[in-house]
Amino acid sequence: GVHAVGQIISAKLMLLGGERVDGHEAVDGDDVDTAPTLAALNEELARRCDDVRVLGIARVTNKFCAHTGCTSREYEYLIPAYCLRPPDPAILKTDVDIGRAITQEAREGDRPLSKEEVERVNAALSILQGTHNFHNFTDAKGPNGPMDKSMQRFIISARVGPQRCMDGVNYVSLLYHGQSFMLHQIRKMTTMVAAAASSAIDNFTLENGAPGNGAPGNGDVSAEESAGHLTTAARTAILYALSKTRVVGIPKAPSCALVLRRCWYKAYEKKKPEGRASLDFADVEAERSTFVEE
Template sequence: MYGVTLDLEETTAATTSATDTNDDKNLETEKKDTVKRKVALLLGFLGTKYGGFQINPEQKTIQAEMELALYRSGMISKDNFGTQHKYSWSNSARTDKGVHACAQVCSLKLELPENDWEAHTDNNTVEERLVGARQRLQKNLPDDICVISMNRTTRNFCAKTQRDRVRYQYMIPSFLLHPDWRTIMTEQGVDINSGREARENYSKMPLSVEMATKIQLILREYRSTEDNRNLLQSALKKYEGTHPFHNFTKNIKPGQPQGQRFIESFEVSDPVIVDGMEWIPTEVLGQSFLLHQIRKMVCVAVDIARGAVPIEFIDKALSNKENLALHVAPAQGLFLEMSYFDGYNRRKNSQSNHDLLDLNWTVDGPVKDRWIQFRDVVRDHIVQEEKNEMNFIQYLFR
């Protein structure tokens, strides 16, 4: 179902060393004729090779790759390179290590030739004016980062503060709902009860590759039932509304206001079978999410759907009087699917900025087509990653 290949305009892999002596020669535009204006970038990326989105001096990150590509494309100056506030960088979400996205939004001031900002015909939209700049930027990015759209915005646009809602998808392999997975592991010679303290170091694989592969071949044949999918939906529905989610993150205590979050919807889609394994897509829409919140919500709901805990456990986890330690589902099933800026669009249009396109990537057209294409790439990657690395098998064992 998700077997597609990524087709980006003139995509090439960029080297990641910021000390490349040829950087100055690679600048593609001359500064003397450039004009600096605010834009919004709609980005897609596969997070497997990165330590998260935000710049971290000790790890390879998506933001660092973006900054290097912007510099090599001549869109930020040498003086501003490495100092993000000088070009007003902001991003709408901070994704964890290993999490993917097809709708991360970043705002910044770009230096582009005046010709890039101008429409060449009366029918050109603002998005079409920046196609050349988007393609130049894409050429300097690795092939696991995609610039889906580049739109000019108002001067005061900020991706972090002006996003209204965000939708994430978590793909659950159906075998997580298998009621007898412990019996299957035991029958294969796995001691699931011993050595749990020794397995707390998650940097080590608790199951050998051979054993994990053997168990995966058995569990991948499992198909979810209507009953456990309904139970999964009932559990996810309990998160909807405004609740304290201090138990679903870390470093927030019961009663602290920053733990309050509003969930608009949490839905289960029909299962799909890819390469012989069934997956259950889920979508959660909310204003904002805490660190690990979605992965912990999924973990508890899966335990309920499997019959490991009663559905009333969620009421306890959402209580302001409880302080619980909850497990975290693997990052590999999660991706940021869509970002919404309805409030910004209304304010922009009320101020007669009609020459600027709305930040709405759900409208039919080339941008939506690229977004759908990259979303399928993300889904395909999740399926292949589980086949190769067996992260969810290891998660069950731990």
């Protein structure tokens, strides 16, 4: 399964306490102070499992369902910064493959991504945005092959998030926001982005030897505009993998770095009664980040 720091569940609870935050008598559970219940839940969880924690509680409508009401989800993949940059030419030699070169560079000196390097990663991520056939990015296969509509997904945004240093290693947050994702889709997208940003696929060519020929477009933005600092070969490789008629074997990035960051309830937020709390839980964002790093 996927790790999560933004998972939302719906449940019927009898809250502890029972007094409103403003001191008046509680009416049908609205505005009741949830702090005692939150503390009791986490105290019980701490005795059973350190990996599960409740970050917030919000009152919802009686018919609300956390599973079916979710309109989109945002996932975060934490990847070492050195995986997203080309290895030092002084390290990369003809008898050393790029994977070994990147590993050697990581040992000899790690650093955060520069502004230009972040732009290159964002350029690769931007190509994945919009509606595409992601049949090459999942192990699940549609009944009609690559052309099957079940292979289509809409990526709302894909971008570089904050960088952070943990245990002496610099990590980059890759944020994927979409309506839904297929099995292993994010892990394979991350591999493709890392390969493009690190120039690991600069020798890529299509079957006919013409880079970019026959590759799908990228919505209203031209491939050149969306690619930014990407090489033509790297841009072509991503577009090639998004082509309906192509079949490409893409490795999966490790699952341990993938985290469900947030669930979005756009329809509920529009229709929720006035005064009900939002389900974005923005007030616990600091706790989310701390929990991830723990």
